[in-house]
Amino acid sequence: MSQTTSRSASKKTSQVIDTGGTRPARLRILDKEVQIACKPGEEDDLMQAAAYIDKSMRDLRRRNTTSSIEKIAIVAAINTANALLKSRTQEGGDDAFAERLSVLNGKLDELLTSDGTNQGK
Numbered sequence: 001m002s003q004t005t006s007r008s009a010s011k012k013t014s015q016v017i018d019t020g021g022t023r024p025a026r027l028r029i030l031d032k033e034v035q036i037a038c039k040p041g042e043e044d045d046l047m048q049a050a051a052y053i054d055k056s057m058r059d060l061r062r063r064n065t066t067s068s069i070e071k072i073a074i075v076a077a078i079n080t081a082n083a084l085l086k087s088r089t090q091e092g093g094d095d096a097f098a099e100r101l102s103v104l105n106g107k108l109d110e111l112l113t114s115d116g117t118n119q120g121k
Contacts, residue, residue: 021039021040022037022038022039022040023037023038023040024036024037024038025037025038025043025046025047027046027047027050028050028054029050029053029054029057030054030057030058030061030069030072052080053076053080056076056079056080057072057073057076060072060075060076060112064112064113067112071111071112072112074108075105075108075109075112078101078104078105078108079105081101082098082101082102082105085097085098085101086098086102
């Protein structure tokens with residue numbers, strides 16, 4: 001998935017370059033529209049992934065209204081990776097890596113929770 005921005009002398013336009021049969025897909029995540037290249041036949045998977053991330057970020061924002069969008073995105077990414085690694089672990093994946101990621105996930109959750117109480121410091 002790649003995105004390229006082209007500029008003309010009269011105005012700025014954003015377009016997705018077709019690389020290997022991809023076409024633009026517009027997604028809406030946390031009230032922001034993003035456009036990425038998607039291979040034919042992968043649209044449903046992409047939409048499901050975007051809906052999962054959108055829900056995760058909305059849940060985090062609802063619980064932590066003082067956190068920045070960037071922190072919410074990072075925690076959502078870590079939570080998603082943690083869930084993926086846990087599912088792999090159940091199938092015989094790397095236990096040590098999943099444990100390290102779980103610890104990191106806990107620390108990020110603590111940081112996100114304490115973000116509102118430490119902003120003025």
